[in-house]
Amino acid sequence: MRRLLATALVALGTAATLGFAPNASAASAAPADAVEELRPAAAVEGRFWIFEWPEYTGNQKSYNGTDRYFANDEWDGTNTSVDNLTSSAQNLTNQWGTLYQFGNSSGGACSGEYFGLAPGYGVRDLGPFAFNNQASCIVMG
């Protein structure tokens, strides 16, 4: 079953500014501090960062647009694929970024569970959203 994991943001009372669909399902029971608004100035960098471990630590990689296939991407400075290893993320772009469970090597749609981050937001730990080590695709916009 497909779940809108990012609806946890609704529980923070920011639904109006974050632009969630009105038919979004009920929020999952994630801690209120797992998702946070980053410094406003950080949102101008233009890249969506993923991190190997929670709290924006461990290996890292960034994207400046949609990438539907993490299996051929490696953490910066390593030969290790980022696929299914993301534990925290920061959206430092001016558009939405949504991580998907299943990538698509032929450029078609990504699928499965997904987790969206509004511009300028970070998620310190994807574990409480049942999305730890799940990401295989990023769709921007």
Ligand SMILES: [Ca+2]
């Ligand atoms: Ca890729």
